[in-house]
Amino acid sequence: MNRPTLEAVAARAGVSKSSVSRVINGATTVAPSIREVVLRAVRELGYVPHAAARNLATRRTNAVALVVSDPPKGLVSDDPMFSAVVRQASRKLEAAGKQVVLMLAGSEDSRARVARYVAAGHVDGVMLVSMHGADSLPASLARKGIPIVSLGRTNPAVPYVDNDNLGGADLAVRHLLRQGRRRVATITGPLDMIASQERLTGYTGVLRETGHRSIVAIGDFTRVSGADAMRQLLQDDPGLDAVFAANDLMAVGALRTLREAGRRVPDDVAVVGFDDIEAALYTTPPLTTVHSPMADWAGATVDLLLGLFEGGTDEPVLLPAELVVRESA
Amino acid sequence: MNRPTLEAVAARAGVSKSSVSRVINGATTVAPSIREVVLRAVRELGYVPHAAARNLATRRTNAVALVVSDPPKGLVSDDPMFSAVVRQASRKLEAAGKQVVLMLAGSEDSRARVARYVAAGHVDGVMLVSMHGADSLPASLARKGIPIVSLGRTNPAVPYVDNDNLGGADLAVRHLLRQGRRRVATITGPLDMIASQERLTGYTGVLRETGHRSIVAIGDFTRVSGADAMRQLLQDDPGLDAVFAANDLMAVGALRTLREAGRRVPDDVAVVGFDDIEAALYTTPPLTTVHSPMADWAGATVDLLLGLFEGGTDEPVLLPAELVVRESA
DNA sequence: ATGGTTCGAGGGAGCGCTCCCTGACTTGGA
DNA sequence: TCCAAGTCAGGGAGCGCTCCCTCGAACCAT
Incomplete structure (x- = not known):
């Protein structure tokens, strides 16, 4: 042997x-x-x-850490995003000859582990996936001096790729208003995430500009939280006639609550989601939503990282948003 | 620096x-x-x-490869399974101090890469996730002489953990018959996967035993294939009054086709799925399905691998199946 | 024919760590 | 008091590979 x-x-x-x-x-x-x-x-x-021997001699590993925040916190607590992103990132990294070390960053413990791991020289670069705004990880990793990028903007700025959250929310809300909706509520994501903040800002921006009142409930990007938030909203304002959910999963939860409450969609209440996950096609009625191209998004982030290895630019990339109109609004 | x-x-x-x-x-x-x-x-x-230096000296890496088959083939082409399994496996492996190297095994190319990677001594062990029955990877990896386990039985046997596919299908079909359904169809998974075969065997077994005719359409575990297969079934036998889908995703697709075809569920056609993914709660109507505890499943597989490191047993583990009755059947 | 180049193969010093072995020192028993 | 046994720190040989440097051979121009 x-x-x-x-x-x-x-x-x-x-x-x-x-x-x-x-x-x-x-x-x-x-x-x-x-x-x-x-x-x-x-x-x-x-x-x-022998890999280790080679790494020792060359001081390079050909590996990249893919750091994903773990539930209950984090955008990617939702399955569709997790798998789309992890899959696509893996594919592209593997195609580039980089090994993918998957790390879940949930607890403080696990963050420390990630930091230690990177410090140990296990990887040549790090790709963060939608960390929370207040996360300490980006900063502490950036200090290690190895290339690091983020899918989704982070607070202490590292090079990132993000989709146009603000523009997407804007699109969604304007669509609702254009349909004659008057009382448009929103279900936000966790507010310590920049993506959530931006989508909320987009929502409030349009309403303020057009002189409408905003009705807000806070969710955490999970289905359950969407259902709960919807219940909350119906209680707060039984007369609402539209909801903008900050992601599709919560929109699905909201649809369920609405059905249980006897509200017809879109007749009584219009619903718009965000992300355009596959499941949005299969809801009753099919979901109108802001398409964000997850795979492209992950791919662009990988490209940014690979570029960094080659001494390329660290300029952030912004992906355009687009509204997909189906039957729910 | x-x-x-x-x-x-x-x-x-x-x-x-x-x-x-x-x-x-x-x-x-x-x-x-x-x-x-x-x-x-x-x-x-x-x-x-320094990790590499230590690895060199000790001839151990503290890393485990998590090999997942990539779409279009493979059970885990479905998101819920992918994320549940990858997440839980990562958590447990990280908790045990093992690093997780994620590898997608899609093309022949990528299989070769996996084999090479393992041969290069990058990892101490391998966890396969539901490879196809005919996959060459298990065999070629087993030859490397490092511990290897599989989530889902594979053909050239490596130690595995599987859920009771046969028993689950049995449960589902008997439930349908008990409700007085006479013409029970099935939508299978890809037939080169052992899980699909077993679920199909369970289905045909009960029907044969009870003297019913089987009506089969073949899917590939994706939503779309479920929708397509359902169309096919309706065409083959417009009088069918029940469907057993080999996973929930296909059941969701089937529900959609049924709705489009004007069939009421469960009044006209009863539907049972398999897996009990979260989305099963959110379909209209909520899906009756065979619960398979993905997280436990992944966890048990990790335990099996960790056990192997310690010289433990390589005895396969079988997880019991359980029917969750909701409204679709 | 000679000196200067170029080209490519071999030698060997690390890379940073582990772990076996040696040897200094302490302790306990006779 | 002396020796055997037991502790524990230090020395140093690897682990398998890369890469710089040396050196011989071949080739060209003079």
């Missing part, structure tokens, strides 16, 4: 370690004859370079 | 490298005075052990 070393390959091929190393790493200054004999030895021995 | 080494700590503390190493690794044979002076030096220098 003893794995062959580079030295064993060298011995078998009758060349020096250096030459084997060159062949393995694709150096061009190698005579074809040597390359060939080395490659054969590699094949015969089933040689695979 | 030069990170302190163990040697620097030793110098600062005025002791040998060995002593520092002992303190860092919590050896008991260290005088309190030395331990203290070392710890202070560590603190002052902000020392963090």
Whole structure:
């Protein structure tokens, strides 16, 4: 069960370690004859370079930490976002030859672990996924001196990619008003997240501009919280005729509450969500929502990080928002 | 930007490298005075052990590969399962001090990459998530001689944890018959997956036993495929009065098709799903389904792997199935 | 033919840590 | 008092790889 070393390959091929190393790493200054004999030895021995040894010598790991905030907190407490983002990020990173180390950052403990892990030199870079605004992690990681990017803007600014939360909310609310809705409520995400804040700001902005009153309930991006918040809103203002939920999952919860309360959608109450997850197609009625291209989003964030490795720009990227009109509003 | 080494700590503390190493690794044979002076030096220098160096010396990595099959193929093409499993597995592995390297196994390419990665000694163990029955990966990995477990049974057997697919399907179909349904159809998962096969076997088993005809359409565990399959079934047998979908996502798709076709659920057609994802609560009507405890499932798989590290048993584990009756059947 | 270049292979010093082994010192028993 | 046994700190040889440097060979121009 003893794995062959580079030295064993060298011995078998009758060349020096250096030459084997060159062949393995694709150096061009190698005579074809040597390359060939080395490659054969590699094949015969089933040689695979030892990762740790290589990392030690090169001081690079070819790995990237994908740090995702864990429920109950965090935008990605919702499944669709979690899987879309993690999947797409993994795909792109793997395609770029980077290994993905997944880390959940929930408790303070786990944050410390992430920091330690990064400090230990395990990874060449870090991709954060929608951390909370007040999160300490971005700052403490940035100090380590390795490239770090964030999907979703963070407070102590690290390079990020975000979608146009403000513009999206604006779009949604204007749509509702254009349909003649007068009392438009909103269900927000957790307010320590910048995305939630921006979506709320977009909502209040339009209402203020058009001289409407805002009706706000706070959720946490989960279905249950959407259902609860909707109940709350109906109690606060039984006459409301529209709801803008800061994400689709909460919109789904809201739909349920509305149905239970005997309100028809969209006749009595119009509902608009945000994100355009697949499930938005399958609600009754199908959900009108702000499309945010999760996969593109994750992809762009990976690109930003890969760019940083190459000394590229750390300019933030903003993805445009777009309203998808279905039947709920 | 030069990170302190163990040697620097030793110098600062005025002791040998060995002593520092002992303190860092919590050896008991260290005088309190030395331990203290070392710890202070560590603190002052902000020392963090270099991971690669340690891995090289110990030949252990403290990392585990979490290999998940990527869409379009694979049970976990569905979000809820993906996130529940990945999340829970990560949590437990991290709690056990293991790092999680996430790898998507989609194409043949990526399978080769996984194999190479494991061979490179990057990880101490591998956790597979519901690979296809015919997958080559389990076999090729098993040959590397490191612990490997699978969530969901695989064909060349590696130690696994699975839920009782057969029993669950049995439960579901009997429930439908008990309600007086006569023409019970099924929508299967991809048939190269063992889970799909077992659920189908459970279905046909009961029908044969009770002298009913089976009506089968093949899906792939996605919502869309469920909707398509349902259309197919309605065409094949317009008189059917019940459907057992091999997972909830397809059940959701089926519900939509039924609604579009003007069939009332459960009055005209009863629907039962499998998995009990959160969304099953939010369909109209809420979905009757076989509960499979994803998180427990993932957790048990992690436990199996951790057990293997300690020389524990490789006995497969089977989780019991349970029917959750809601309104759709 | 000779000196100057260029090119490519080999040698070997690390990378930072662990862990075995040695040896100084302490302790206990005879 | 002396020796055997037991502790515990230090020394140093690896772990497997990279990469700088040296050096020989081949080639060109003079």
